Amino acid sequence: MIKLSGIRKTFGKQEVLKGIDLIVEQGDVVAILGPSGSGKTTLLRCINYLERPNEGEVAINQLKVNVKRASKQDIHTLRKKTAMVFQNYNLFKHKTALENVMEGLVIVQKLPKRQARELAVQALEKVGLGGKLDEYPSRLSGGQQQRVGIARALALNPEVILFDEPTSALDPELVGEVLAVIRKIAGEGITMIIVTHEMAFARDVASHVVFMDGGVVVEEGPPHQLFGTPKEERTRQFLKRSIQEWSYSI
Amino acid sequence: MGRRFEFGYILEFIPKLLDYLQITLLIVAASIALGLIVGLIVALPRMYHIPVLKRISAVYVSFFRGTPVLIQLFLIYYGLPELLKGLSIDASKVPVLAFVILTYGLHSGAFISEAIRAAVGAVDRGQVEAAYAIGMSGFEAFTRIVLPQAAAVSLPVFANLVIANLKDTSLAFTLGVMEMTGKSQTLGMTTQHFIEVYIALSLIYFVVSMILERLFLLAERRMLKYQPELAGHTSKKRLLQGLFLPQFKKGGEQA
Ligand SMILES: Nc1ncnc2c1ncn2[C@@H]1O[C@H](COP(=O)(O)OP(=O)(O)O)[C@@H](O)[C@H]1O
Numbered sequence: 001m002i003k004l005s006g007i008r009k010t011f012g013k014q015e016v017l018k019g020i021d022l023i024v025e026q027g028d029v030v031a032i033l034g035p036s037g038s039g040k041t042t043l044l045r046c047i048n049y050l051e052r053p054n055e056g057e058v059a060i061n062q063l064k065v066n067v068k069r070a071s072k073q074d075i076h077t078l079r080k081k082t083a084m085v086f087q088n089y090n091l092f093k094h095k096t097a098l099e100n101v102m103e104g105l106v107i108v109q110k111l112p113k114r115q116a117r118e119l120a121v122q123a124l125e126k127v128g129l130g131g132k133l134d135e136y137p138s139r140l141s142g143g144q145q146q147r148v149g150i151a152r153a154l155a156l157n158p159e160v161i162l163f164d165e166p167t168s169a170l171d172p173e174l175v176g177e178v179l180a181v182i183r184k185i186a187g188e189g190i191t192m193i194i195v196t197h198e199m200a201f202a203r204d205v206a207s208h209v210v211f212m213d214g215g216v217v218v219e220e221g222p223p224h225q226l227f228g229t230p231k232e233e234r235t236r237q238f239l240k241r242s243i244q245e246w247s248y249s250i
Numbered sequence: 251m252g253r254r255f256e257f258g259y260i261l262e263f264i265p266k267l268l269d270y271l272q273i274t275l276l277i278v279a280a281s282i283a284l285g286l287i288v289g290l291i292v293a294l295p296r297m298y299h300i301p302v303l304k305r306i307s308a309v310y311v312s313f314f315r316g317t318p319v320l321i322q323l324f325l326i327y328y329g330l331p332e333l334l335k336g337l338s339i340d341a342s343k344v345p346v347l348a349f350v351i352l353t354y355g356l357h358s359g360a361f362i363s364e365a366i367r368a369a370v371g372a373v374d375r376g377q378v379e380a381a382y383a384i385g386m387s388g389f390e391a392f393t394r395i396v397l398p399q400a401a402a403v404s405l406p407v408f409a410n411l412v413i414a415n416l417k418d419t420s421l422a423f424t425l426g427v428m429e430m431t432g433k434s435q436t437l438g439m440t441t442q443h444f445i446e447v448y449i450a451l452s453l454i455y456f457v458v459s460m461i462l463e464r465l466f467l468l469a470e471r472r473m474l475k476y477q478p479e480l481a482g483h484t485s486k487k488r489l490l491q492g493l494f495l496p497q498f499k500k501g502g503e504q505a
Pocket residue numbers: 011016034035036037038039040041042043
C-alpha cells in the first residue's frame with residue numbers, strides 16, 4: 001500500500017500542493033486527472049523525492065518517509081521501490097534500448113550482467129521491442145522510446161510505477177501503441193499511478209480516479225462514479241470541457 | 251640575414267628536429283593529463299556552487315585564460331622557486347621541464363574546466379532525474395550518465411585545446427628547454443639557414459596537428475555513435491573554425 005499524508009509543496013511564494021492525502025492499494029491503477037498547472041506532476045515527483053515536499057509523509061508498505069526526518073538513505077530506498085515513466089521519456093541517450101533497461105538492474109540492484117540482460121530482454125519483449133535491443137534512442141520513434149521507458153521501469157520490478165502523462169509528447173498516431181502497452185501491464189497486477197489526459201483510457205483502465213485542481217484533491221472514486229455521477233461542480237466542469245475537446249479532436 | 255636558401259637543408263633538418271618531437275609530445279601529454287585533473291577539480295566547486303572555493307576557481311580560470319601563456323611560463327619558472335624559498339623548500343634542482351609541464355597543465359586546466367562546465371551544463375536535466383528515479387546515487391548518475399555524454403559533446407572543444415597546447419609548447423624554448431623549437435634555434439644558429447629550419451619546423455607541427463585532428467575526429471565518431479548526426483555536424487563546424495579562427499577560440503564556452 002502507498003499512503004501519502006499531508007503533502008505540501010511550495011515553489012517560492014506559490015503553494016502548488018496544499019496538503020494531499022492519497023491511498024493506493026496494492027495492484028491499484030490510479031489515474032490522476034486535472035487541468036494543467038494543478039500540481040499533478042509535482043505530486044508524482046514528491047513521491048520519489050525528485051521534489052522534496054515541504055511537509056508530509058510518503059509511505060510505501062513498511063517504509064515511511066516523513067520529510068522532517070527524511071535521510072539520504074530513506075530517499076534512496078524510496079527511489080529503489082518506485083520507478084518513473086517521464087513525459088519526454090528521458091532515456092539515457094548514450095545507451096541502447098537494452099542498456100537503458102539493464103542500467104538500473106546492474107548498477108542499482110547489483111544483479112549479475114547475464115541475469116540483468118535476461119530480465120531486460122524479457123521487459124523489452126513485453127513492450128514489443130524485442131527486435132530493437134541494440135538501437136540507440138535517437139533511432140527510435142517517440143512511441144518506441146516511451147515503450148523502452150516503460151520497459152526500464154517494469155524491469156526493476158518496483159512496488160509502484162509512476163507515469164507522468166506518458167503519451168502527451170507523442171504524435172497522435174503513436175499514442176495507441178503506448179496506451180496498449182500500459183493497458184497490458186495494468187492487467188498484470190502492478191501498482192500504477194498515472195497522470196493522464198486520456199479520458200477514455202482512464203475510464204477503461206483505472207481502478208480508481210483522482211481529480212486534482214489548484215493543488216488539492218477535489219474528488220476521487222471509482223471511474224464509473226467519477227465519470228458518471230461526479231459530485232463536485234469543478235469536476236463536472238472539467239469533464240465537460242475535456243470531453244468536448246476530445247470529441248472536437250476526432 | 252643568414253645564407254642563401256637551399257632546399258636540401260629542409261630535408262636535412264626534418265629528421266634532426268624529429269629527434270626532439272618526443273619532448274614536445276611529452277609536454278603536451280603530461281600537461282593535458284595534468285590539465286584534465288586540475289580542470290575537473292576546478293570545475294566541481296562551480297558546478298555544485300560551493301561557496302569560497304567557487305570564487306577561487308573563478309579567479310584561477312580568469313587568470314590563466316586572461317594572461318599570455320608566455321608570461322605564465324616566466325611567472326612560474328622564476329616566481330615559484332622564490333615562493334617556495336619563502337617556505338624554505340629548495341626548488342633549484344627541479345628540472346626546467348617540470349616547470350614547463352606545470353605551467354601548461356595549469357593553463358589548459360583553466361580551459362578544460364570551462365569546457366567541462368559548459369558540457370555538463372548542456373546535458374539535459376532529465377537525464378539526471380531518470381538516473382535518480384531508478385535509484386542511482388549522485389556519484390553514479392554523474393559518472394555513468396552525465397560524464398560520458400558531456401565528454402562526447404565536448405570532444406571538439408577538447409581537440410582544439412590539445413592542438414593549441416601543441417603549438418603553445420613552442421614557447422618553452424624561451425626557458426631553454428630543448429624541444430623542437432629550441433632545437434631549431436640552435437640548428438639555425440650553427441648553419442645560418444634559418445628559413446629552411448623554420449619551414450621544416452612548421453611542416454612537422456602541421457603534420458602532427460593534422461594527425462591529432464584526424465584521431466579526434468575518429469574518437470568523436472566513436473563516442474557519438476549514439477547520435478551520428480551530431481558528430482557530423484560538430485566536426486564540420488570545427489574544421490571551419492580551425493581554418494578561419496585558429497587562435498581566438500581555444501575552448502570554454504560552446505553553445
Ligand atoms: N521547479 C519549479 N519551479 C517553480 N515552479 C514550478 C516548478 N515546477 C512546477 N511549478 C509550478 O507549479 C505549478 C504546478 O505544476 P505541475 O505540477 O507541473 O502541474 P501539472 O503537472 O498539473 O500541469 C505550476 O504553476 C508550475 O508553474
